[in-house]
Amino acid sequence: MSTIGVADGSAVTEVRQGVGVSPGSAYGPVVQVAAPVQPPQNEEAPADPAAASEAAIASFMHVAEDLEARSARADDTARDVLKATAMIARDRALHRAVTKHLGEGNGPATAINLAIDEFAAKFEALGGYFAERVTDLRDIGSRAMAHVLGRPAPGVPPFSVPSIILAEDLAPAETATLDRSLVLGIVTRAGGRTSHTAILAAQMGIPAVVQLPGATEIPAGTPISLDGDTGEVVLNPDPEVVTNQRLRRERRAAALAEVSGPGSTQDGHPIALLANIGGAKDAELAGAEDLEGVGLFRTEFVFLSAAHAPTLEEQTAIYSRVFAPFDGRRVVVRTLDAGADKPLAFANLGEEENPALGRRGLRLSQAKPELLETQLQALAAAARATGADVRVMAPMVATIAEARWFAERVRANGLPKAGVMIEVPAAALRSAQVLAEVDFGSLGTNDLAQYTMAADRMEGELSELLDPWQPGVLDVIAAAATGAKHAGKPLGVCGESAGDPLLALVLVGLGVTSLSMATSKIRGVRLALKTHTLEHCERLAAAALAAEDPEGARAAVRAAATPELVALL
Amino acid sequence: MATRTATIASSIGLHSRPAAIFVEAVEDSGLEVEIGRVGEPTVDAGSILGVMALGARNGEVVELTAEGPDAEAVLDRLVALLNSDLDAE
The missing domain is CATH 1.10.274.10 (PtsI, HPr-binding domain)
Incomplete structure (x- = not known):
């Protein structure tokens, strides 16, 4: 934290550094979200x-x-x-x-x-x-x-002026119900690069910064500016700073507007650019964008607001609405991925000591096969009813037998393409054998980083270990890509790392054939690809793998990327 | 003491909106009304939490009891409520 000057003679300008997780900048007054209240320890009994x-x-x-x-x-x-x-x-x-x-x-x-x-x-x-x-x-x-x-009521207080929301952290439901037209930006004290707040904010196109020191102590109403790319937050900003931010945003927008159409490297190798979506509203927004389809449709977000296990008819209706905007384009659906961090009332296997390593993803589907069966039936019906190229993949696959079990069920329901998420290191290392059972693979780099580095995604303090630039994580991705090549199966990336223009180049250099990300990040990645040949991407990948740590990898790739791209980052 | 049985007609069972409508009607009556499955412990029908925690599903039979001057008429009204699909409106 440093004080850099006084803006208008009254309020002190102060710069703080957080971690940018959703691109774009914002400027507006602070609304503080109060944390849930716990009873005090050993609270005194009342006299009366x-x-x-x-x-x-x-x-x-x-x-x-x-x-x-x-x-x-x-x-x-x-x-x-x-x-x-x-x-x-x-x-x-x-x-x-x-x-x-x-x-x-x-x-x-x-x-x-x-x-x-x-x-x-x-x-x-x-x-x-x-x-x-x-x-x-x-x-x-x-x-x-x-x-x-006598404490403030918890949750997002009612507000009517467009504002920046500040909180310790936001629950997925809280983030999902925010009014997009009133929320200019989100800042949290906790959270991490791949926390659900970060993912949802990027998906909603709301600039966001996490891990900002003292975020919850900034008084409500304080004007702040935030930069969701660099993670910088300025309290009582100088009007000049706000103007500079706006100019940089305009320069970027102008450059991004110049490229369009299907993603490909400068020398014409196609790399499909796809959107990560979580429901019908996202599908409608993404469907109107210049992109090749959906690389990750997270179905559990459709279930989150349901009062009971959605019926076949209800699910068919929801999926049809999601598929409709993608007539002739692909939609990769991930089957229900519930776990203790995203618990569902009707798919709850009880408390677990360590939910990230527990019965989640495909493991939950194997414990409750009727849930998966209904979902596959509904997906097949919705696929028939619309013109979308629907492909279905399972989360948390670790073994060849699991991949086979899933593929059999997908095909039995008349769905043409079955795939698996590669997010467990075991599946990444044996990807040639695992992918031989299915039609495609998709790297979930957020969970893959969590499991490779043995660092909890929800633990903001471990953000550095979860950095997708960790060379150890890149090694595991490289192994998965090599296996996919041997199996002759396409391998995409649907983690948030696909949306980082420099890292996207590294992933393509490692052999990845499609990139799926928050819609707001697609144009930046398209521009990055357009300014690099496949051979250049391979050199960038080698540079990243040769680095000692994430900072080194990032710096090496930045130094070797085209100046044309770097100037806009 | 007046007693009546009713079959839960709401498709989603006796919770959320149907439970709210029913509990409001009990409160409006001003009487102490109890609700439960036949032969099982009853709960205060004026408590939304109690009624919801009963977990009565569509098609289940419940028993209502009340005491007071117009208990019979009040129970008739409440039974009619439970026998209609309160979620359909």
Whole structure:
């Protein structure tokens, strides 16, 4: 952190460095998202439990009124949800439980938390739709606790002026429900390069910076500017800085506008440029763009908002809507990839000590084959109903037997092309044998980095180990690409690393044949490819593999790339 | 004490919107109404959490009990509610 000057004689300009995860720049006032409230450790018992009970119930009533006020401003769907949630806050059985826990000598916030826990346990035991309501219950508890403790209400506060959202971290659901027209940018204190906030922000085209020191302490309303490419955030920025940012953005836009059409290297080797999408809305936006199709359709985001396991008809309708904009273009669908970081109420195998290494992806599909079967049937029906070139791949495949098991099911449902994600190092190292069972492979570089480096994606502190430029990760990618070549099968990349123009060149140099990324990153990668021959890409790949660490790899590739591209980065 | 049985007609079962409509009707009656599966422990029908935690699905039979001057009439109204698809509106 450094103070570089005073902007208008009042506010002090300050520059802070975070990690840019979604490109673009933004300038606007800060809206602070308050973290969920936990009861204080060893909270003191109230002197007068009866009075404390009245106060706690008053807090629930306050929460209910707040929810009702918000429901009046919400659209139809949100209104019903908010009204039902307000009713829970007014529930007399819930209030009785709080009173009971207060009578047993618990502090007010602790009593509220215990009462919420009681009902949450009942709902979790019921599973399905009810387990999903646990999120609402916890939100009510958190809000009521905030009120009794005199703290700000958790979550995104209502705001009407376009703003930059600052938070400790954002839950996937929170990010997904943000109003794109009001959110200029996102800044978090935690999170990492491949956290879900980063992925969703890039997908929504919202500039974002993660790991910004002190992000949650910047007062609401402070004007800030952020650069989602460099990770720089400026508090009370000098008008000149804001202008420079805008000029650089315009220069980039002009250069990017000059290239269009299918991706290829300068010497004409085709590299398909594809979009990563998470639902029908994304599909519609991506479908209107200059790109060759979808390289990753994450189906679990379609399930996340569902109240129960979606039926065959419901899924067919959703997939048809997703496929419709891609008539004649490819759509690579990843089957349900639920895990403990993206839990689904109806596909929950219980708590796991280590969810990233647990029963997720294809492992979940093998434990609940009926879920996969319905999904494949729906995908086949939607593929028949639309003109899209639908290809289906499984997440978290580790063995040849798993690849075979999946391919059999895909083909039995009349879907022509089966593939696997290459994100487990074992599958990357044996890609020739694994890919022999299927029609294509797709490197999920985010998870591949996590598993290769043994570093949790959700652990912001480990961001450096998760850097996709880690030469160790590039070695594993190189091995996978060599195997794919032996098997004669195409291998794409659908991790966020495909969207980094320099790294995309390295991936192509290693033998990757398609790149799938957030739509907002495609033009930068198209330009990078257009300015390099395949042979040049191979030299860049060799330079990256020869480096000692990520910084070295990045610097070596930057130094050897065309000046034409580097000037725009 | 008045007692009635009803069959849950809402396609999604007695939760979310159907549960909210039912609990509101119970509150409006001003009576203490209990709901449960026949022969099983009952819950306060005026508690949305209690009613939802019952987990009554479409086609299940539940029993309502109430006490008070117009208990019979109140239960008739509540049974009619449960016997219609409250999610269809």
